[in-house]
Amino acid sequence: MISMFSDLLEMANEQPDPQRLLFLFASAEATKKSAKRDDKKGTISPVMVVDKLPEEVPSFGALSKEADSINKHWDFVFIASLSGDNKTPPSSDDAEPYLNRMTEDVSTGQNIRRYVVFDRQENPIELLAS
Template sequence: MISMFSDLLEMSGEQPDPQRLLFLFAAADPTNKSAKREDKKGTIEPTMVVDKLPSEVPSFEALIKEADSINKKWDFVFIASLSGQNKQPPSSEDAEPFLDQMTDDVMTGKNIRRYVVFDRKENPIELLAS
């Protein structure tokens, strides 16, 4: 499990072909507010998506600042990477169907284990579908 956003940025730069990072920001709606932290249950709703080249994201703090300037109603960021071809990174248009798939995955709870997830404080999060 990736434990730091900087690890993810570093790994994206080590891939044979350039990468495009896909971000889905989501808000949590806990259903058992009194449960212990490690046993929280609830729903997650996507609030916004964006794709960026790794060079466009200097740090987690910069990502948070930009996201908050658009919409502060989010608790988690789901991250995936899309690989380019022939030494060319994928375009934003190439990323669009994958961002749609991320949105569907988060809304249905399917395949969410394939994403790296951080909370606002850069803590890695493991989410389980119920």
């Protein structure tokens, strides 16, 4: 599990083909308190998506600030990477179907384990579908 956002940026930059990072910001709503303190249940709803080249994201703080300037109602960011080809990074048009898939995955709670997830404080989060 990636423990820091900077690790994710470093890994993206080390790939043999250029990467495009895909971000889905989501809000969470608790539905039931659990007996376990660290085990919370609720729903997650997509709020907004964006794609960026790794060099367009200097830090988690910069990404959060930009997201907040658009919509402050997010609790988590789901992240995936799309690989380019022949030393050419994927375009935003290339990323669109993957962003749509991320939105569907988060909306339905399916396949969410394939994404790296951080909360607003840059803590890595492990989410499980119920």
